[in-house]
Every structure is written in C-alpha cells, then in structure tokens.
Amino acid sequence: MPSAALHTVHVPLEGRAYDILIGPGLLEGAGERLKAQFPGRRFGIVTDTEVARAQLPRLTASLDAAGLNHATVTVPNGEASKSFSRLNEVVEAILAARLERGDIIIALGGGVVGDLAGFAAAVARRGMDFVQVPTSLLAQVDSSVGGKTGINSPHGKNLIGAFHQPRLVLADLDALATLPPREFAAGYAEVAKYGLIDDEAYFFWLEENQREIFEGGPARAEAIARACAAKTRFVLADEKETGVRALLNLGHTFGHALETATGYSSRLLHGEGVAIGMVLAHQFSASKGLAPSQDTGRVIQHLKAAGLPTRIADIAGDKLDADELLRNIAQDKKVVRGALTFILTRGIGKAFIEKNVAPDEVRAFLGEALKA
Incomplete structure (x- = not known):
C-alpha cells in the first residue's frame, strides 16, 4: 500500500x-x-x-x-x-x-x-x-x-x-x-453510511474514489478519517443516543433484524446487513413518497460496485419470513414504549428520525421486499 x-x-x-x-x-x-x-x-x-x-x-x-x-x-x-x-x-x-x-x-x-x-x-x-x-x-x-x-x-x-x-x-x-475482500466490503457499508445520513458531498466523493479506497491508495486513509470525524460529530452532540446520534443507525433496524433471523452467522456479516438495511430504508422511504426513487437506484449501484448485497434475496440459505423480521424489529433498541422508530430519508444525505411507524405498514413492505 x-x-x-x-x-x-x-x-x-x-x-x-x-x-x-x-x-x-x-x-x-x-x-x-x-x-x-x-x-x-x-x-x-x-x-x-x-x-x-x-x-x-x-x-x-x-x-x-x-x-x-x-x-x-x-x-x-x-x-x-x-x-x-x-x-x-x-x-x-x-x-x-x-x-x-x-x-x-x-x-x-x-x-x-x-x-x-x-x-x-x-x-x-x-x-x-x-x-x-x-x-x-x-x-x-x-x-x-x-x-x-x-x-x-x-x-x-x-x-x-x-x-x-x-x-x-x-x-x-x-x-x-x-482482511478478506468480503470483510473489507462489509466495512465499506459503514463508510458509505456517513454520506447517506447528512453529507451528499462525501457520498459523491466516495463514488469518485471508491476504486482507490478498495485498492489501498491515499483515499483510503482520507475516507476513514472523514468517517471518524463524522461519527465524532454525532457523538459530541448526543453521546448516549437520546436524539440525533440515532441517525447513525441508518439501515441498522432492518439490518439487525436480518442478523438476528440468520443467527448472527456467516450467512450475513454485520456490514452486509447494514447494506441491505440502507437499501430497504431508502426503498421504504420512497414507498411512502418521502424520497426520490432515483436516489435509491444510486445507493444500490454504489453498494453493488463495492461487492455488497442489496436485497434480502441475496442472503444465502433458507428464505426469511416477514413476521419473524417484524418481531425482531420490535426488540430493537430504538423502539419506545412499543412504537416503532426508523431512520428514514428524503434522499441521499437527508436522513431523519421517524417515530410511530405503523407495524402493519412495515409488515406489508417487508412482504414485498422478500419477493424482490
């Protein structure tokens, strides 16, 4: 390097x-x-x-x-x-x-x-x-x-x-x-996340420099430093995750549910679950009329280029179940008095916290996502 x-x-x-x-x-x-x-x-x-x-x-x-x-x-x-x-x-x-x-x-x-x-x-x-x-x-x-x-x-x-x-x-x-290539790619999902939360310019930079990051050029160190600086900004604003730090969980509510359903096994690495989860968050937001569908396509293209899964169907092994995934989501740390909370988006770099999301709406969305 x-x-x-x-x-x-x-x-x-x-x-x-x-x-x-x-x-x-x-x-x-x-x-x-x-x-x-x-x-x-x-x-x-x-x-x-x-x-x-x-x-x-x-x-x-x-x-x-x-x-x-x-x-x-x-x-x-x-x-x-x-x-x-x-x-x-x-x-x-x-x-x-x-x-x-x-x-x-x-x-x-x-x-x-x-x-x-x-x-x-x-x-x-x-x-x-x-x-x-x-x-x-x-x-x-x-x-x-x-x-x-x-x-x-x-x-x-x-x-x-x-x-x-x-x-x-x-x-x-x-x-x-x-690191094996699969492990490096899984980590890259968390790098991309920081651009998707609130920094479209960083996401654009990642699109331009993705190859150098994977090949180990100077852009790798810069990408890591910028990601750490982004996380630091959220930690300083909300150390115990009672507010804006929850934005760092973009893709994680869906991703953690997938990890639990696959038994925390090698079927799905954490970063792979986050990658699928970020796509699902963008798709769910688009289905609610909150985000442009072309941004979802841009996210999918970028994560695919990194060698990451982008669909639930990409997970090897037995087919997953929407009801089980919803039960897993209901155990998520972001649930407050039984109400579902998701990190949704209005487009790349425009994530926000959405409270009181209807479980039936999530169940219907997962049913469709499992067919894709």
Whole structure:
C-alpha cells in the first residue's frame, strides 16, 4: 500500500477526551505510545483467534520492546463471541491476570472484539480504561469510536451493554491488508453510511474514489478519517443516543433484524446487513413518497460496485419470513414504549428520525421486499 500520512481525529468529550489515530505502522509504535500516555500501567489484550494469528505478534513485540507488562485472552472469531459466556471468560481472565482498576484493556480486533472487550472493561473492577486497536475497516470507522460496548441476546443484537469511552483509538491501516475482500466490503457499508445520513458531498466523493479506497491508495486513509470525524460529530452532540446520534443507525433496524433471523452467522456479516438495511430504508422511504426513487437506484449501484448485497434475496440459505423480521424489529433498541422508530430519508444525505411507524405498514413492505 502506498505510504499514508498519520491522520488524527480528536474527540473532545469533557473530561474524557481522546484521539483517533489513523495511519500505517501504528501497531509497531503502540508500545512506546502507550508507555508515554499511560506510564506505569499493565495491559490486558483481548483478541480473537483470527486476529491473534495475523496481528497479535506485531502488538506484543511492540509492547515487549517498550518493556510493558501484558497478558492476553483470546476468544473465538465471530459474532457468537458477543455473549454472556464469553464476557464472563474475558472478565475472569482480567481478574486472574491481577490487572488492577488503573490498568488498561486493549481491544485488538474487529467490532466483535471491540464491543466485547469494551464491555468487559466497563464492568471489570467497576470500570477500567481501555484502548481500541481496530483491525477491520468496519471497526475503524464505526464500532471503535463513540463508546458503545456490549453483547447480543437471543432477543436481538447489542441489547446488553454500556456506554464506555476508550482512552485512545489506534487504527492501523496495515492491518486492513490481511482482511478478506468480503470483510473489507462489509466495512465499506459503514463508510458509505456517513454520506447517506447528512453529507451528499462525501457520498459523491466516495463514488469518485471508491476504486482507490478498495485498492489501498491515499483515499483510503482520507475516507476513514472523514468517517471518524463524522461519527465524532454525532457523538459530541448526543453521546448516549437520546436524539440525533440515532441517525447513525441508518439501515441498522432492518439490518439487525436480518442478523438476528440468520443467527448472527456467516450467512450475513454485520456490514452486509447494514447494506441491505440502507437499501430497504431508502426503498421504504420512497414507498411512502418521502424520497426520490432515483436516489435509491444510486445507493444500490454504489453498494453493488463495492461487492455488497442489496436485497434480502441475496442472503444465502433458507428464505426469511416477514413476521419473524417484524418481531425482531420490535426488540430493537430504538423502539419506545412499543412504537416503532426508523431512520428514514428524503434522499441521499437527508436522513431523519421517524417515530410511530405503523407495524402493519412495515409488515406489508417487508412482504414485498422478500419477493424482490
């Protein structure tokens, strides 16, 4: 990959400010950086089996070179690790390593590891500091930023968790070189989301630079930095998601319902669910006369060019059921006193929060979407 400059996005939360660093070689420099920022601390690394093979040696060599004491706990790769049993395993490993409340948990991995390790840090010893070291595109532009941590329930995705901000985010661009193409494409759905929410100019820039982003040129670092800056803006305005931060869930209500219906399995990666969900949100908005249908076509074309699914029918395996999807939607965190809330749109870059959406209307729409 061509050399890229270090980008820094500052998250100025009062009393809990932190930086997101984006660039190559950050894992090799992590030891000295952590030693300088957190003197005298010990470190507990949480990672998964796949990342442990590809990236853990880079991090541990850096920590060793800086003379930092560290312990590691490794969980299985995949969404199934966002469970109570794995949370218990991670917390017990933290305690067994005799890590103290003032020590640091490092989340080394994708969104699953970041959510799990962050939640473990939030509850172990009633709260420990943690550092996000996201190794997937999805984690670098979304889950590592903003302090959402948690695990899944059979009732739905991310229903158990806490808001717990990291102290530092190190987004190493070199880690993306080992991602399978499907994983990179899934992460790109979250990149595109920021343009679709409220920044059509960014979406247009993505259309112009999509190829370079996928090939690893300088546009990749810029795309990640701009996505992180966009998310930071929403986090600063609404840290606990009681208002405008909900716009970041464009496509997620439908997407989470699809993930739950497919059992959080390899049939559907999170970013793939978001891609289909964003298309469904645009189609649902167009069906209500809120958004121009040509914008929906533009979204579909862009996501398809990224290698992403855009229809429910694109999901491999057994056909899904509209009633089951609606039941999953009813468990979504954005439901308020039983009323359905969706992030809809008036066109690209014009997302808004729509409350009190009629379940029958959603059921009819899903019935048609399942036929497409």
